[in-house]
Every structure is written in C-alpha cells, then in structure tokens.
Amino acid sequence: MNSKIPGLHHVTAIASDPQRNLDFYVALLGLRFVKRTVNFDDPGSYHFYFGDNRGTPGTILTFFAWPGARRGIRGTGQVEATAFAISPDSIDYWLERLKQHHVTAERTSTRFGEEVIRLIDPDGLLIELIASSSHGSIERWADSPVAAEHALRGFHSVSAALEGYERTARLLTETFAYRLIDESENRFRFASADDSAPGRIIDLLCQPDTATGRVAAGSVHHIAFRAKDDAEQLQWRDHLVDLGYNVTPVMDRDYFHSIYFREPGGVLFEIATDPPGFTLDEKLQELGAHLRLPPWLEQARSQIEQILPPIQVPAKS
Numbered sequence: 001m002n003s004k005i006p007g008l009h010h011v012t013a014i015a016s017d018p019q020r021n022l023d024f025y026v027a028l029l030g031l032r033f034v035k036r037t038v039n040f041d042d043p044g045s046y047h048f049y050f051g052d053n054r055g056t057p058g059t060i061l062t063f064f065a066w067p068g069a070r071r072g073i074r075g076t077g078q079v080e081a082t083a084f085a086i087s088p089d090s091i092d093y094w095l096e097r098l099k100q101h102h103v104t105a106e107r108t109s110t111r112f113g114e115e116v117i118r119l120i121d122p123d124g125l126l127i128e129l130i131a132s133s134s135h136g137s138i139e140r141w142a143d144s145p146v147a148a149e150h151a152l153r154g155f156h157s158v159s160a161a162l163e164g165y166e167r168t169a170r171l172l173t174e175t176f177a178y179r180l181i182d183e184s185e186n187r188f189r190f191a192s193a194d195d196s197a198p199g200r201i202i203d204l205l206c207q208p209d210t211a212t213g214r215v216a217a218g219s220v221h222h223i224a225f226r227a228k229d230d231a232e233q234l235q236w237r238d239h240l241v242d243l244g245y246n247v248t249p250v251m252d253r254d255y256f257h258s259i260y261f262r263e264p265g266g267v268l269f270e271i272a273t274d275p276p277g278f279t280l281d282e283k284l285q286e287l288g289a290h291l292r293l294p295p296w297l298e299q300a301r302s303q304i305e306q307i308l309p310p311i312q313v314p315a316k317s
Contacts, residue, residue: 004176004193026050032050035047037293044308046065078161083128124217138154240259
C-alpha cells in the first residue's frame with residue numbers, strides 16, 4: 001500500500017438537544033453550520049455538520065442529535081478529547097469569551113510546548129483549544145461571530161484513551177504511515193507526513209487502570225481519516241482486510257463514501273473520501289440553510305419533518 005493517510009476527515013459525536021448543540025458550536029465557537037440532514041440509519045433524528053466555510057476535510061465536527069439521550073461515561077476504548085487549533089495570540093480571547101458565555105474552561109499546563117484550554121460542551125463532550133503556530137489550510141467563514149484572527153483553525157488533534165497503546169501505534173505507523181513525534185509519561189503523539197493537513201495529529205493515552213468507557217451523549221462515536229477518492233478508499237479496504245480487520249462494505253453518506261472498522265484499542269475508525277463534498281446538493285452560500293435528505297428518503301420528507309424538532313440557526317451577533 002503506497003498511499004498515506006494525510007489526517008482526519010471528520011469527528012462524529014453524540015448530542016442530546018439539537019438547538020443547544022447548534023447554539024454552542026455556531027454562536028459560541030464560531031463554526032459554520034455546513035449541513036443539516038438526518039442520521040441515515042435513524043432518519044427521525046438530526047445529523048449536524050460543523051466546519052469551516054465549505055466543510056473542508058480536517059475541520060468537520062458532526063453530531064448525531066438524539067433528544068433525551070443518556071450521558072456517556074469516559075474511559076478506555078474511546079476518544080477522550082477533540083482539539084481545535086487556535087492562534088497563539090488567542091488564548092486570552094477565548095478564556096474571556098468562554099467566561100462571558102458562562103462556560104467553564106481551564107488553562108492547563110503546556111503540552112509539547114503548546115498552550116491548551118479545556119472546556120466541556122453542553123452534553124459533556126471534552127473540547128480542547130490548542131495554541132499552535134502551525135495549522136492546516138482551511139477556508140475562513142466570513143460570517144462567523146468570532147473575529148478572523150481568533151477563529152478555530154480546523155482540528156489540531158484527537159486524544160484516544162486506550163488500555164494499551166502498542167497495537168494501535170503499529171496501525172498508525174506501519175499502515176497509515178504516521179510517525180511518533182513526541183511522548184510524555186502516558187501520552188504518545190503521532191503525526192502524518194502532510195504538514196499542510198488540518199487534524200494531522202493523534203495522541204494515544206495509555207490508561208491500563210481505567211475502566212472501559214460507554215459511548216452516549218457527550219461522547220465521540222467515531223473518528224474518520226481521509227482518502228483522496230473512491231479508488232484509494234477501496235485500496236485501503238483491501239489492505240485492512242488483508243491485515244485481519246473486519247471492515248464494512250463501502251457506505252454512501254452522500255457527501256463522502258465511508259468504510260468502518262475497530263482499531264485494536266476499540267475506537268471506531270472510518271476512512272472517508274474527500275469528494276464529493278457538501279456543495280453536492282447546496283450552493284456554497286446556502287450551506288446548512290435547509291434540511292437535505294438522501295434521494296432514498298425524499299419520499300418520506302413530510303413524515304421526517306413532522307418528527308424532527310424545530311431548530312433555528314443562530315444569527316451573527
């Protein structure tokens with residue numbers, strides 16, 4: 001396998017109240033609402049996508065919104081934290097902004113030379129803002145309520161909590177062509193070879209004394225890595241099957257195609273194609289404005305719209 005994984009495509013988490021989720025990620029964190037659709041496997045619930053101006057791979061945080069969903073339990077076999085990159089000059093701005101919005105946040109000790117803010121979203125999802133002088137190429141959203149110089153700059157990294165990290169590390173280095181670039185105590189940092197890709201870092205946390213987590217509201221459901229097209233994705237599938245992984249068939253998610261498998265530590269991994277992207281069924285300036293359904297669900301649109309709770313996209317303040 002000659003291809004290399006450049007970095008994250010998206011991170012998918014679970015939320016409860018959809019309006020509260022929208023308000024937090026758009027009105028507070030300043031991400032663009034790039035797509036409102038439904039969970040294709042549960043069309044009576046929303047699937048929200050947030051990202052940069054066009055939903056560039058490496059900036060996309062998505063949520064299955066299940067009203068009334070119970071809270072998850074943090075532990076091994078899941079992503080502990082999802083981190084966005086910010087400017088090194090934006091730490092004080094974000095601490096003050098979060099304080100004004102009554103969001104509890106803490107400035108933690110420096111990690112690998114970078115300052116870190118940790119905060120919790122309304123469902124308990126752990127989010128980090130990491131001050132980094134290097135960041136991937138993204139497309140700024142002009143209507144963001146956050147000033148351009150302080151805007152989130154796509155994913156910095158994800159941190160995966162594992163009972164043991166060695167087999168997952170081998171998957172990253174020997175298969176995905178990542179390399180170990182730093183380590184401190186039980187944290188091992190791996191990065192792709194693509195310096196221009198947002199979300200090129202994954203931290204593995206070795207936590208042998210921690211109980212297994214439970215994925216529910218406030219938890220990451222899965223993380224997705226990038227494939228440049230369908231042909232490369234099929235090569236990845238064949239290669240992973242040859243390595244002994246149970247890999248799903250290719251699934252059509254409209255805006256990308258997906259395959260899924262469990263990595264050795266239990267985290268659900270996906271490999272998603274970059275194309276066709278979120279302008280497949282909406283113009284760039286209209287992203288997120290209307291409920292979009294895949295063709296096979298269009299005939300049920302009226303029933304689906306009656307089930308889904310009403311939402312209002314926050315206006316720029």
